[in-house]
Amino acid sequence: MLDYTFSEEQEMIRESVREFCEKKIAPIAIKMEETKAIPRDVVKGMAELGILAPTADPKYGGAGFDAVTCGIIAEELSRADPTGSIPVFYLVQASWAYVLNKYGTEEAKKEIFPKVCSGEWFLGIATTESDAGSDLAGMRTTLTPTANGYMVNGEKMYISGVREVEKYGGGHLTLVKQTPEAGTRGMTMVFLPLQNKKITITSFDDLGREGISTGGFTVDHVEVPKKYLIGEENKGFYIVHEGYEFARGLIAAICASAGLKSLENGMKYIKQRKCFGQPLGKFEGVQFPLAENYVKMTMLRDLAFKALWTRDQEDKGKAKRFETSKIVAMSKLFASEWACKAIDDVMQWQGAFAYTRECVDQAAYRAVRSFAWAEGAKEIMRVIVARELLGKDFITYK
Ligand SMILES: Cc1cc2nc3c(=O)[nH]c(=O)nc-3n(C[C@H](O)[C@H](O)[C@H](O)COP(=O)(O)OP(=O)(O)OC[C@H]3O[C@@H](n4cnc5c(N)ncnc54)[C@H](O)[C@@H]3O)c2cc1C
Incomplete structure (x- = not known):
């Protein structure tokens, strides 16, 4: 039922x-x-x-x-x-x-x-490096056990919230290589506070979502106490996916909501703006994309909540690990693309005004675009869904 x-x-x-x-x-x-x-x-x-x-x-x-x-x-x-x-x-x-x-x-x-x-x-997450994003096996940041904890050395890139931590405090759950020869089975996760003289932070001028920083940090032999170990040593690669999967379901909900809000803005506009003697909303060429985008945003929202619900079922022991992986990947796969398309159509209806900073929808467009990469590229969502459909023997990567 x-x-x-x-x-x-x-x-x-x-x-x-x-x-x-x-x-x-x-x-x-x-x-x-x-x-x-x-x-x-x-x-x-x-x-x-x-x-x-x-x-x-x-x-x-x-x-x-x-x-x-x-x-x-x-x-x-x-x-x-x-x-x-x-x-x-x-x-x-x-x-x-x-x-x-x-x-x-x-x-x-x-x-x-x-x-x-x-x-x-x-509190943030740091897995990506300049040479390792989708393929985390390529990461170079290392962790070495010491008498009191761990020594971390390396560099992370395209990380959200670095300036916030630099200014107010906190840190990132950071994925590093402890046993490099073991590949994904040799990664460990630690909490790394970034307010440290041996950590240098840089940031980018992003395309959107300007209220939160994105940047990188270099870690020059920083000692992390044992209490900051997340889970077991060399199990970080598996642990990190639980966080990414939680995030992916939320991103699908965020994209659906941004798209639906933009369609609301668009509907107000096309009801009052007149072209060729009638409101834009009377043209079939405007109504059809409205209907299609609305259906897609509703499907996206439903899938987002199904993914989040499955996440909760797993916590209750009622869903398997990979059931969650598959459905959250499904929910994120089209999230950015479909929401961008819905917002883009709303911008198109608004004519030249949409190309100014006065139009809120252009900000939403730039924000939603980031989710085609952030928390896992859309192609990686396809890889996960196909892996769950065909089985691990059909994975194209090691
Ligand atoms: C705004 C923003 C914020 C971010 N915040 C964080 C953060 O807080 N913490 C963090 O760790 N990371 C963060 N990231 C990084 C994000 O996780 C990576 O961008 C993502 O994992 C992709 O890695 P990459 O950028 O290195 O691209 P790559 O892995 O180099 O991939 C480049 C492109 O190649 C294609 N591709 C890759 N593999 C395949 C494949 N198997 N099949 C087909 N195509 C493929 C995809 O189109 C992909 O976009 C953020 C990114 C953005 C844009």
């Missing part, structure tokens, strides 16, 4: 997040393109609502939310912030708090979560 309803508690959470979004986020969202930062009072407001790192256990200051509840919050944030900055700030912390909560040491969780959940610190 299918039940597509959210619980009463989830609807109340949506209500309070929406109210916060309308009052505090929507009015300042587009300004983040200039200020290039999320206002601190917004971060504090999110903390007060309990939606920062909401997957952390309440005993460490989190809300203990499941993936579906996190998806509800993600879509509300995405509706309110066309720049995508706040949704990204939220989804990264929700996903990696999930991993820290599941695999982190008691000492690390007691230290890190209260600061992340209160909005003081940022």
